[in-house]
Amino acid sequence: MPATVVVGAQWGDEGKGKIVDLLAQRSDVVCRYQGGPNAGHTIIVDGETYKIRQTPSGVISGKSSVIGGGCVVDPEVLIGELDELEARGIDTSVVVLSGNAHLIMPWHIAIDQASERRLGKLQIGTTRRGIGPAYADKASRLGIRVQDVLDAKILRQKIEVALAEKNVWLERVYEVEPIDLEQAAAQYESYAQRLRPIVGDTSLLVDEALRAGKEVLFEGAQGTLLDLDHGTYPFVTSSNPVASGAATGVGIGPTRIDRVIGVAKAYVTRVGEGPLPSEIEGADQARVQELGGEFGTVTGRVRRCGWLDLVALRYAVRVNGITSLALTKLDVLSDFAELPVCVAYRLRDDSETPHFPAHQSDFHHARPVWQSLPGWQQPLDRASSRDDLPDAARRYVEFVERGLDVPVELVGVGAARERVLV
Numbered sequence: 001m002p003a004t005v006v007v008g009a010q011w012g013d014e015g016k017g018k019i020v021d022l023l024a025q026r027s028d029v030v031c032r033y034q035g036g037p038n039a040g041h042t043i044i045v046d047g048e049t050y051k052i053r054q055t056p057s058g059v060i061s062g063k064s065s066v067i068g069g070g071c072v073v074d075p076e077v078l079i080g081e082l083d084e085l086e087a088r089g090i091d092t093s094v095v096v097l098s099g100n101a102h103l104i105m106p107w108h109i110a111i112d113q114a115s116e117r118r119l120g121k122l123q124i125g126t127t128r129r130g131i132g133p134a135y136a137d138k139a140s141r142l143g144i145r146v147q148d149v150l151d152a153k154i155l156r157q158k159i160e161v162a163l164a165e166k167n168v169w170l171e172r173v174y175e176v177e178p179i180d181l182e183q184a185a186a187q188y189e190s191y192a193q194r195l196r197p198i199v200g201d202t203s204l205l206v207d208e209a210l211r212a213g214k215e216v217l218f219e220g221a222q223g224t225l226l227d228l229d230h231g232t233y234p235f236v237t238s239s240n241p242v243a244s245g246a247a248t249g250v251g252i253g254p255t256r257i258d259r260v261i262g263v264a265k266a267y268v269t270r271v272g273e274g275p276l277p278s279e280i281e282g283a284d285q286a287r288v289q290e291l292g293g294e295f296g297t298v299t300g301r302v303r304r305c306g307w308l309d310l311v312a313l314r315y316a317v318r319v320n321g322i323t324s325l326a327l328t329k330l331d332v333l334s335d336f337a338e339l340p341v342c343v344a345y346r347l348r349d350d351s352e353t354p355h356f357p358a359h360q361s362d363f364h365h366a367r368p369v370w371q372s373l374p375g376w377q378q379p380l381d382r383a384s385s386r387d388d389l390p391d392a393a394r395r396y397v398e399f400v401e402r403g404l405d406v407p408v409e410l411v412g413v414g415a416a417r418e419r420v421l422v
């Protein structure tokens with residue numbers, strides 16, 4: 001089973017970094033296929049915590065680490081990360097960056113921030129890292145790609161063309177400072193020196209690895225419900241985190257993917273705006289936030305918490321073709337006597353559905369239908385396999401498997417790499 005996609009099955013922050021880090025131990029290549037520095041992956045190894053946003057998690061284990069053409073790259077963030085990892089003794093020569101990946105430019109960040117401010121109460125709640133504007137320019141064919149920085153003349157020309165339009169927007173529409181051409185060109189030319197040695201043909205690299213029978217891991221950022229096409233639009237990111245995004249984002253055919261592991265928390269969280277039907281009411285919300293450390297890696301924002309939503313997960317199984325699940329942070333639920341699980345949605349006409357509504361108004365008005373499961377009310381730190389879990393915890397996991405008809409292959413019971421039960 002050489003090609004495995006690891007995909008977020010909820011609204012991001014499912015603990016993919018840790019699962020990818022674990023699976024990376026037996027992989028040869030780890031690829032990021034979409035997103036940019038809006039993702040925050042936290043990996044804890046031997047008591048050391050690594051928080052990375054732009055570099056594939058495989059770098060921590062010294063695996064060939066690919067940033068595919070479907071990603072957007074903030075060179076300042078990437079270079080900063082590579083330097084920090086090197087300073088901490090991690091070899092970053094394993095990182096290969098696609099020349100087709102688009103660059104996040106200073107105007108993307110300025111526009112993301114200004115447009116969110118302007119939207120006021122209607123804001124998306126983006127990470128304000130320039131992600132949406134960078135993908136928008138990619139689609140408008142105004143984008144600047146990694147390969148463009150390799151030629152100073154092309155780079156300057158492209159920046160000039162882009163700025164002729166962007167500065168009008170910045171000054172007249174958003175009423176903020178324009179971007180200086182000379183400064184931007186000089187800044188990105190200096191990034192070129194550092195990026196040049198890591199630029200490569202990542203599609204070819206992955207194809208050759210797969211042909212040689214190597215294990216390749218595709219690491220999704222964000223999650224299914226933040227997918228531009230399949231998520232809860234417009235409260236989504238601007239790329240395709242779903243598993244099929246791995247094929248387009250890296251440049252291989254969909255037939256090459258062998259399995260898809262969906263990563264889901266044992267509850268749900270969401271940052272940014274948009275509906276969250278199973279949102280926890282009352283004091284339990286703050287308890288889960290605190291117990292789960294639910295504060296954003298990138299923005300520090302507190303994450304809204306909900307009980308596990310099987311309707312949303314069932315949808316994730318469908319749109320990703322999930323073949324097995326990793327259920328993370330089960331230990332966070334250890335305190336609760338009862339654990340409500342959302343098993344269906346009640347719609348406006350009072351009907352119940354096990355399926356995720358196809359229309360936004362149905363979803364916005366959906367109310368959870370709960371089934372309550374008994375809690376285990378004891379720590380899970382002694383369990384070293386799924387069979388060692390307290391009865392109620394094991395039943396909780398089995399309930400998820402039955403509800404989705406997908407096996408739970410991995411169960412996360414603590415922050416460290418070794419706290420994942422197989």
Ligand code: IMP
Binds near residue numbers: 013124
């Ligand atoms: P953007 O990706 O910065 O444009 O933000 C769009 C939406 O995706 C917002 O609701 C963000 O909070 C959310 N988002 C982006 N990246 C992540 C992530 O890594 N985890 C969780 N939510 C994210």
